Amino acid sequence: MWATRYLILWFVIFLTLALAILASGHMVSWWWAAAPLVLSVIGVRDIVQRRHAVLRNYPLMGHFRFMFEAIRPELRQYFFEGENDGAPFTRKKRSVVYQRAKADVDSRPFGTELDVKLAGYEWIGHSLSPTKIASHDFRVVVGKGLAQPYSMSVFNVSAMSFGSLSSNAIRALNQGAKKGNFAHDTGEGSISAYHREFGGDLVWQIASGYFGCRHPDGSFDEEKFAVQANAPQVKMIEVKLSQGAKPGHGGVLPAAKITPEISATRGIPMGVDCISPAVHSSFSSPIGLLQFIEKLRTLSGGKPTGIKLCIGHPWEFFGIAKAMLETNIVPDFITVDGAEGGTGAAPLEFTDHVGMPLQEGLLMVHNTLVGIGMRDRVKIGASGKIITAFDVARTLALGADWCNSARGFMFALGCIQSQSCHTDRCPTGVATQNPTRARALVVPDKAQRVYRFHQSTLHALQELVQAAGLPHTSALRPFHIVHRINDHEIQLLSEMLKYLEPGDLITGNYRYQVYEKYWPIARAESFHPEIGSTFH
Incomplete structure (x- = not known):
């Protein structure tokens, strides 16, 4: 006080x-x-x-x-x-989240405030014969055929760790997820007591630090993993290779910020900097990655297991695809994180200039899976500044099966984007480990707002899909989204973007330059390109 x-x-x-x-x-x-x-x-x-x-x-x-x-x-x-830097649109989206989370009316008079003649403006085509969908609870089954498949909402909480967020923020997110029957990604900080308190569905993220399932030397501990992974609350396992905020960087949690709770949750000692390496120690090749996924799937009792990554070098992901063909080990899902996303603090150069944006990364993953004939075996999640129902609809139309949102749910918790996350002085108690600041976030109230934001967004998505004349979100395609090129020209996304046909990569019908140049040099046995290959 x-x-x-x-x-x-x-x-x-x-x-x-x-x-x-x-x-x-x-x-x-x-x-x-x-x-x-x-x-x-x-x-x-x-x-x-x-x-x-x-x-x-x-x-x-x-x-x-x-x-x-x-x-x-x-x-x-x-x-x-007159501003065209996107800031007004971000403020507008944040305002919409606040209104929906508070159950305020979010209808607006006098038409759109956006410049419909501005290049980049997009809309969804509507039908003269709209459909009527019984429920806005759109879901996708991940891990079909496994012992424990998961019926997942198309809109979920993206990865944010306890340690980055306060205990009350984690509790409110999970209680909201429990009430709304959607998934809560733990982030790489492992499963805390606050994740478990209300029993909401969890996607347990395993990153290079192996927090919650590590030996004292930082290597992966199978026994500790199996104990936590077999908890009924854990629905899926996600191996994080990289994240949109700082792909290829790794991270450090200074010793001064490690509380006894964080130490117990992550399985790390007090008084020592907590290192998240830039690379995993359990594998060093695409084949090794898939074998690690198979091990986690077995240890978890047959729960859906996949990867999360921000796409970097194309040949590295192509190497993973080739490893799938060679081993017939296939991840149950791939979560694509766009470089524009990420609520975590990162160096300016990494936030602005490292990693592939969501649209391009999502297209590459979708196209590659189609090209090797495995798109029906692998579900795709997507994250990266996804907030509104239109954001979700557009992303699903591009090729995703579901979407994750971090900042949207942070706004629902009351985040005002004060840009003070790294200072431990968050004014709303969301991103802090200061107990007096965290107490300002009242869990029952904010959990209800998280729930309402999720429900309102899905209801708006339902109305968009109905207006487009479709029976389900899974029917969204690129030709449903229209993009303005300039003052006098528009195009459907299906005309602007490039798509492969099933089996193209197997038959050598590369179609596009990125596959023609980099698919032949990708290797299942190494993330490095074929020895002797040249780049132009």
Whole structure:
């Protein structure tokens, strides 16, 4: 309570007491104490109320944010007009999430605020014969034919670790996932007690640090993995090769930030920097990766097991595809993370200039699986700035089977994008390990908002799919999405983007330059290209 963010409240309370003492001695009128007394009552109420995390962490001061938020529509024309950098659209999406999470009306008058003549504007084609779909609970079965397949929602919580997010944020996400029957990806920080508390479905992410299933030297521990993986709450296993925020980088959690809870959850010692290596120690080749996947699938009792990656060198993913053909070991799913995504902190150069964007990465994974005749055996998830129902519809049309969202669900928790995640000073209690800041996030309230955001987004998706005249999200195709090229030209995505036909890569019908150049040099036995190959 003595933190600097409470100084204004303490000053007002002190001023109230001082004026009250002076008034009792008839040195000033009692009216002088009235104003600071009212402010003191408001400040105390801010701390004890459970709806607004910003006010709980910043009593009195936090009201300025809501004052500016209230007049935002009037200010938008002055601050946002003429901007084409995407910032206004991000703010608009965040506003939509807030409204849907709070169950406020999100309908808007006077038409779109977007410039429909601006290059890059997109829309979904509608039908003169709309369909009527019974439910917005769209699902896809992952791991069909396994002992424990999983019926997965098409919209889920993307990977965010305990340690990056607070305990209350994890609890609210999982309680919301439980109520809405959708999946919650643990992130690489393993399964904490807060993930388990409400029993929501988990996708357990295994990264290079093998947190939660490691020996003291950091290598993979089969016994520890089997114990956690066989918990009924764990529905799928995801081997993380890279992430959109900082692909190929690895990471370090400084010793000063390692709490006893994080130490117990990850299986790491206190007082020592926690290293997430850039590469896995359990395999070093595409074939080795698939053998590792098969091992995890067996140890977990036949649960869907797959990989997550941000696409980098094309020949490396082609090597994985060739390994599938050679071994007939196939991941049950591949989660494609776009370079534009990622809620975690990363060096500027990595966030802006490393990794393939989602559209190109998703297309490469989808096309490659089609080209080797295995698209029907592997489901594809996608993540990377996916927030609205249109984002989901567009991504599914490109070739994904389901979508994950990180920032969308962070907005639902109350994140205001203060850009202070790495400082441990998150004003809303979402991305902090400071217990006094984290307590501002009231779990039952925020869990309900997570649930409502998921339900509202799927309901909006249902309406889009119905308007397009389709029976299910699985029927979305690239020709349903229209893209503006310039003021006078539009194209369907199916005309703009390139797609392979089933079996093309097996028969050598490469069709496009990326396959013609890099498929022949990719190797199942190594992530490195064929020795002696040249690049132009």
